[in-house]
Amino acid sequence: MRAFLVALLLLLGLNPAMAGDVSTFELPNGLKAVVIEDHRAPVVVHMVWYKVGSADEQRGKSGIAHYLEHLMFKGTDTMAPGELSKTVAANGGSDNAFTSYDYTAYFQRIAADRLPLVMKMEADRMRNLRISPDDAKTELQVILEERSQRTDSNANALFSEQERAAQFLNSPYGTPVIGWRKEMEGLTRQNALDWYHEFYAPNNAILVVAGDVTPAEVKTLAEKYYGPLKPTEGLKPRARPQEPPQRAARQVTFKDDRIAQPYLMRSYLAPERNPGDQKTAAALTVLSEILGGNQATSVLGRKLIYGDGTAIYASSYYDGMSIDPTTFNISVMPAKDVSLPEAEKALDGALAQFLKDGIDPDQFARIKTQVKAAEIYSRDNTQGLARRYGEALASGFSVQDVENWPDVLTSVTEADVMAAAKDLFQARESVTGYAERATAAPTPVSVPMAPPATQEVTQ
Amino acid sequence: MIRAVFTLPARLALAGLFALILALPARAIEIQQVTSPGGIKAWLVENHDIPFIALDVAFKGGASLDAPDKRGAINLMTATLEEGAGQMDSQQFAEAQEALAAQFGFDVGDDSLEVSAQMLSENRDKSVNLLRAALITPRFEQTAIDRVRAQVLSIIASDKTDPNAIAAKTMRKLAFGDHPYGTSLNGTIDSVKALTQEDMFDAKARVMSRDHMVVSVVGDITPAELGPMLDHLLGDLPAKGAPMPAAITPNLTGGVTTVDFDSPQSVVMFAQKGIAMSDPDFFAAYVLNQILGAGGFSSRLMDEVREKRGLTYGIASYLVDKDLAKTWQGSFASANEKVAQAISVVKEQWAKAATGAVTDKELQDAKTYLTGAYPLRFDGNGTIAGIMTGMQLNGMPISYITTRNDQVNAVTKEDIARVAKRILDPSALRFVVVGRPSGLN
Numbered sequence: 001m002r003a004f005l006v007a008l009l010l011l012l013g014l015n016p017a018m019a020g021d022v023s024t025f026e027l028p029n030g031l032k033a034v035v036i037e038d039h040r041a042p043v044v045v046h047m048v049w050y051k052v053g054s055a056d057e058q059r060g061k062s063g064i065a066h067y068l069e070h071l072m073f074k075g076t077d078t079m080a081p082g083e084l085s086k087t088v089a090a091n092g093g094s095d096n097a098f099t100s101y102d103y104t105a106y107f108q109r110i111a112a113d114r115l116p117l118v119m120k121m122e123a124d125r126m127r128n129l130r131i132s133p134d135d136a137k138t139e140l141q142v143i144l145e146e147r148s149q150r151t152d153s154n155a156n157a158l159f160s161e162q163e164r165a166a167q168f169l170n171s172p173y174g175t176p177v178i179g180w181r182k183e184m185e186g187l188t189r190q191n192a193l194d195w196y197h198e199f200y201a202p203n204n205a206i207l208v209v210a211g212d213v214t215p216a217e218v219k220t221l222a223e224k225y226y227g228p229l230k231p232t233e234g235l236k237p238r239a240r241p242q243e244p245p246q247r248a249a250r251q252v253t254f255k256d257d258r259i260a261q262p263y264l265m266r267s268y269l270a271p272e273r274n275p276g277d278q279k280t281a282a283a284l285t286v287l288s289e290i291l292g293g294n295q296a297t298s299v300l301g302r303k304l305i306y307g308d309g310t311a312i313y314a315s316s317y318y319d320g321m322s323i324d325p326t327t328f329n330i331s332v333m334p335a336k337d338v339s340l341p342e343a344e345k346a347l348d349g350a351l352a353q354f355l356k357d358g359i360d361p362d363q364f365a366r367i368k369t370q371v372k373a374a375e376i377y378s379r380d381n382t383q384g385l386a387r388r389y390g391e392a393l394a395s396g397f398s399v400q401d402v403e404n405w406p407d408v409l410t411s412v413t414e415a416d417v418m419a420a421a422k423d424l425f426q427a428r429e430s431v432t433g434y435a436e437r438a439t440a441a442p443t444p445v446s447v448p449m450a451p452p453a454t455q456e457v458t459q
Numbered sequence: 460m461i462r463a464v465f466t467l468p469a470r471l472a473l474a475g476l477f478a479l480i481l482a483l484p485a486r487a488i489e490i491q492q493v494t495s496p497g498g499i500k501a502w503l504v505e506n507h508d509i510p511f512i513a514l515d516v517a518f519k520g521g522a523s524l525d526a527p528d529k530r531g532a533i534n535l536m537t538a539t540l541e542e543g544a545g546q547m548d549s550q551q552f553a554e555a556q557e558a559l560a561a562q563f564g565f566d567v568g569d570d571s572l573e574v575s576a577q578m579l580s581e582n583r584d585k586s587v588n589l590l591r592a593a594l595i596t597p598r599f600e601q602t603a604i605d606r607v608r609a610q611v612l613s614i615i616a617s618d619k620t621d622p623n624a625i626a627a628k629t630m631r632k633l634a635f636g637d638h639p640y641g642t643s644l645n646g647t648i649d650s651v652k653a654l655t656q657e658d659m660f661d662a663k664a665r666v667m668s669r670d671h672m673v674v675s676v677v678g679d680i681t682p683a684e685l686g687p688m689l690d691h692l693l694g695d696l697p698a699k700g701a702p703m704p705a706a707i708t709p710n711l712t713g714g715v716t717t718v719d720f721d722s723p724q725s726v727v728m729f730a731q732k733g734i735a736m737s738d739p740d741f742f743a744a745y746v747l748n749q750i751l752g753a754g755g756f757s758s759r760l761m762d763e764v765r766e767k768r769g770l771t772y773g774i775a776s777y778l779v780d781k782d783l784a785k786t787w788q789g790s791f792a793s794a795n796e797k798v799a800q801a802i803s804v805v806k807e808q809w810a811k812a813a814t815g816a817v818t819d820k821e822l823q824d825a826k827t828y829l830t831g832a833y834p835l836r837f838d839g840n841g842t843i844a845g846i847m848t849g850m851q852l853n854g855m856p857i858s859y860i861t862t863r864n865d866q867v868n869a870v871t872k873e874d875i876a877r878v879a880k881r882i883l884d885p886s887a888l889r890f891v892v893v894g895r896p897s898g899l900n
Contacts, residue, residue, distance in 0.1 A: 041837065090757070090827045092832040092833075092834075257620065257721070258620045258621075260620045333613070376509060380840050
């Protein structure tokens with residue numbers, strides 16, 4: 001149940017009117033800023049989001065967005081390599097960064113009176129990064145180790161990577177954020193610097209400051225530290241290669257002896273949230289909760305786990321926050337003695353039944369209750385709120401879109417959900433992946449059902 | 460319901476770590492001690508900003524109170540608490556919880572079983588009734604046990620092909636042998652298969668008793684409201700549970716234990732004996748560990764192994780103050796052909812740390828970080844409840860929150876030198892390596 005609400009919290013988008021005062025401003029050099037006030041504790045979260053991610057990479061250079069993110073800690077004219085993190089730590093704060101398909105973000109969490117310090121350092125590395133050849137070389141080894149640790153040593157991650165690659169023929173969403181190993185090995189310091197000089201600029205960034213601050217003081221500080229930075233002229237719009245219509249259902253079979261217990265993943269091409277038009281994505285968000293949100297009460301849980309005992313886990317996952325079309329994912333781990341084809345057949349049966357029967361009104365009402373409750377619980381987490389705004393604005397959404405999202409979500413009707421489901425479940429737009437042992441399985445085992453594709457890589 | 464979790468290399472360690480990450484409030488946090496009319500004690504932070512409460516109920520002993528030959532019983536029992544209670548079966552219970560938008564979590568570790576709940580003020584009475592059913596009158600129906608058992612068995616089997624879980628298992632066995640800490644709280648396939656409904660009721664009685672219990676509440680409730688609520692929610696739990704197991708000194712010697720595993724990268728855990736929080740030199744050790752391996756990008760280990768040499772994505776060390784054993788340990792992962800070099804760098808750093816020499820700057824930076832970060836931890840109702848629970852489980856006074864930073868600041872170079880020489884022992888630092896390492900003897 002907790003997992004369910006947490007998932008909703010992540011997807012909900014939060015209601016700023018309740019969460020604290022949100023205001024915005026823009027500097028003449030194009031930097032857009034969001035300030036979220038929360039005076040419960042003398043803490044501040046300072047984030048800079050760049051409107052560039054791995055999906056903006058050139059073919060053959062996969063991983064450059066994430067490599068540069070690591071190199072951003074290597075110093076400037078006035079800061080030694082590692083000095084930013086050490087300074088933040090020496091002031092009791094924490095810092096990190098992450099790269100996704102659609103954005104790259106850097107953040108610090110620190111006592112509110114240290115905001116000028118972190119803003120000064122973050123502004124410095126927006127335009128004045130220096131990367132020594134030695135640091136570039138060493139850091140390349142670090143990201144290769146990161147890939148080894150998070151992907152190559154993890155059979156589930158490898159499987160997810162294959163599943164996505166099978167789903168997206170042309171969209172860069174089929175390429176892992178961290179990059180393909182061979183291409184990562186060929187990344188150079190110059191590739192990183194070119195990336196940096198083009199995309200790291202105030203007119204390509206979103207500043208989010210949340211916590212015990214006022215908009216006026218944030219603006220004064222931002223004018224002082226970010227104001228003098230020069231924008232990049234002639235930034236092109238973010239037009240990525242688009243996915244052609246999918247005309248054939250695809251099957252992936254992944255075999256690895258580290259897969260202890262077989263499971264299947266089904267993904268469908270799905271529409272994303274769009275600025276000013278979030279209704280379909282809201283319906284799909286609710287659909288995901290109805291189908292596979294809570295193991296005990298969801299459609300798939302009732303049918304496959306509690307009903308005929310086909311599965312020991314069944315869940316669905318959808319996050320519409322995305323620039324280009326995304327996926328809707330379903331995972332099923334069959335019970336012992338149930339084969340993957342049998343589980344797949346049961347899944348298809350459950351989906352067909354759902355399309356025929358429609359939504360249980362009681363379940364729909366409970367989900368609406370939870371959506372409203374999530375707005376209350378989410379007020380306890382300012383950093384989550386800051387992240388929500390940063391992610392949305394870096395993906396091309398407006399503050400208004402973020403503020404409208406909870407209402408869009410609560411106004412979704414059963415008919416909206418069923419219409420979205422009918423459009424979504426087209427076999428020809430699907431990928432079905434089987435993960436199983438390479439050699440004959442001795443005993444049944446499990447792969448925990450983590451949400452598919454975190455799509456994010458941390459520094 | 461089992462919430463599937465990837466096993467981290469530091470799993471054993473992290474449980475202990477959380478217990479010592481205690482904090483000093485950034486906002487003025489006033490902890491009130493409330494005693495209910497029925498005599499149940501709780502720590503309360505009253506805050507009416509947001510209309511909900513976070514409630515933590517923890518039971519000391521956790522999965523270490525498994526009866527002999529019943530390994531895994533307390534874990535399975537914990538995961539089955541919400542699978543039907545009172546008049547409700549599993550699905551009815553879940554529906555009721557959804558309708559109230561209440562969040563309940565049931566988790567068990569080596570040292571405690573923790574129930575954490577968040578409830579909207581408007582639904583508080585009904586939510587308390589529902590939680591009470593799970594705590595006092597769980598049904599443990601056979602079908603529910605079997606369903607959750609299948610999930611637990613899948614996790615046990617999955618751990619056998621997970622290098623991090625293999626490393627943790629190997630290290631626990633080496634350090635703790637037949638003590639409860641020596642095996643996974645999940646149990647084995649055989650022990651879990653053999654568990655019965657009666658075992659579930661027994662397991663509950665062993666751990667979920669009022670003499671093991673601590674309670675923390677944060678949010679929209681007054682002391683006058685809380686007292687009767689506690690009596691209603693918890694008053695019918697049995698007064699006494701099973702006795703705590705004996706403490707144990709980890710049996711760790713120097714050297715490397717290698718477990719063959721087909722992977723391009725080796726997972727490494729390292730451990731030696733540790734130090735108790737009650738030890739007068741604990742804070743000196745804590746500051747030293749910050750310098751050595753806990754300081755994120757500022758630590759010596761991160762600097763030497765990752766930043767200078769690119770041998771790993773991340774490395775950390777941690778003091779693990781569990782109730783029944785103390786260790787000082789760490790973990791990282793490194794390519795098979797680089798892991799030998801990484802281990803030798805760790806050994807060098809361990810030996811250097813054991814001399815107890817730290818620079819003035821290292822000491823000052825560690826203190827500024829630890830004292831500055833402490834208040835930032837108190838940043839949400841659920842978090843604060845968790846911190847108070849950790850304090851109570853460790854028997855710490857409320858005043859700890861205000862004295863903790865003073866204790867950090869009081870640490871001198873001499874204190875660090877003394878504790879380093881007393882505790883750190885490079886010759887007794889055991890490494891467990893899971894992978895296909897090359898060049899390791």
